Amino acid sequence: MELQFKGRDIIFDKELNHLDKLAIDFCAVLNKLKVKYVIISGYEAILFGRNRASEDIDMFIEKLSKEKFGQLWEGLQKEGFWCMNAEMDEAFSLLEDWLAPRFARKGEAYPNMEVKYAQKDLDFYSLSNKVKVILRGSEIYIGPLELNIAFKLRLGTDKDIEDARFLYKLFGEKLQELDKESLLSFVRLMKVEDKAKEYLWTAK
Amino acid sequence: MDRQIELLKFDPEDFENFKRKNFQERLKFIDFLVDYISKTPNKVWSAQQKKIVDSKGKAPA
Numbered sequence: 001m002e003l004q005f006k007g008r009d010i011i012f013d014k015e016l017n018h019l020d021k022l023a024i025d026f027c028a029v030l031n032k033l034k035v036k037y038v039i040i041s042g043y044e045a046i047l048f049g050r051n052r053a054s055e056d057i058d059m060f061i062e063k064l065s066k067e068k069f070g071q072l073w074e075g076l077q078k079e080g081f082w083c084m085n086a087e088m089d090e091a092f093s094l095l096e097d098w099l100a101p102r103f104a105r106k107g108e109a110y111p112n113m114e115v116k117y118a119q120k121d122l123d124f125y126s127l128s129n130k131v132k133v134i135l136r137g138s139e140i141y142i143g144p145l146e147l148n149i150a151f152k153l154r155l156g157t158d159k160d161i162e163d164a165r166f167l168y169k170l171f172g173e174k175l176q177e178l179d180k181e182s183l184l185s186f187v188r189l190m191k192v193e194d195k196a197k198e199y200l201w202t203a204k
Numbered sequence: 205m206d207r208q209i210e211l212l213k214f215d216p217e218d219f220e221n222f223k224r225k226n227f228q229e230r231l232k233f234i235d236f237l238v239d240y241i242s243k244t245p246n247k248v249w250s251a252q253q254k255k256i257v258d259s260k261g262k263a264p265a
Contacts, residue, residue, distance in 0.1 A: 001242050001249070014250035017257035049241040050234075051253055053260030084265070109265045158227050162234050169238040199231070 001049070001170075005177060011134040019046055019111055023057055024138040026103065026113050029075040031139055036062040038118075038130045040143040041151075045163040047133065047142070048170060052159070055110040056102065060118040060126060060143075066092055081113075082106045122147065145171050146179055150186035153195040161199050168200045 004011040014020070023039060030037050041058040064072065073088045083091050084102045091101035095117050104112035118124050126143035133140050142148075145167055152164035172178040187196045241249045 001244065002246050012246060014246045015254045017250075017254040018262065019257055046253075046257065049237070049249055049253055051237060051256045053257050055260075082265075104265070105262075107265055108262045110262065111260075158230065162230060165231060165234050166238060169235060170242065174238060174242040 003175065009132040009134065013136050016136065017046075019043060019054060019057060020135065022105070022111050022113065023047075023140050024135060025079060026057075026076075026081065027140040028138065029072065029079050029081075030061070033068070033071055033075055035064065035068070035072060036127055036130075038126045038141050038143045040126060040148060042159075042163055044142050044145065044148050045166050047135070048167070050163060050166045056112050056114045058114050058116075060116055060123050062127060063117050064095070069095070076103060080106050084109060084112060122151070144182070146183040147186050149178075149183060149200070150190045150192055150196070153187070153192040153199065154190040156195070161195070165199050172200075 002012065016024070023043060027037070027039070037059055039057060039059050042052075042054050043057040046052065046054060069092045070088065073083075073091070076083075081103045082105075084104055085091075086094055086101050094101045095115070098117060098119050100114045100116045102112040102114050104110060118127050126147060129144045129147075130141040131144060133142055149164045149167050152160040152167075168178070168183075172180070172183070187193055
């Protein structure tokens, strides 16, 4: 695996699958409009090689004015996206109610982008500590891997634990790129010490 | 048919053991995958990943 690290940025190249392409095209609209966002959860593992499919990509964005959301809506329409579960006003209301409008390519239902406002402390931490990934020259921002690993342990399904283990083994053990202190802090914060011991620290 | 089903055996404890064992196997596979990816050029592993991820396909609206 060839990954280049520049500070916190990760630069790499891969054959793009349809989730990668969706993430790149959707994020291009957000980047153009300078909307702060961060991709979180399962796609972070898929981006770096976890072999599994997913129906959606989860994302937090900063809170937007109605006018800014209108620009985003227009930009997404222009780039060939549609909102599956709402028209524009309703989609804005969903966000304001901390719910998620979902955007897919026109004529498709999945994969889709599940977009929510950042609401909780950890969401804002993700936004403030996002990691820039330059994937085949395109910029996308993902949440801190340390947070995602602990969060996945907290979610606790088999799939989530597998994602956590994948990211920990790849970035923590093989690439030595994880901030171990941050990871420990998140593990303690989310009270998943037992799971970390069982599935990460002592995993052979 | 219902009578036939009633005669079948299902041991919940045995099933839970199966689930645990299966999960442990999957975790071992994750370790194998990480090892493989870390030693393999991006172009090679990602072409294989693309086949898996894209095989899920896209659903028409």
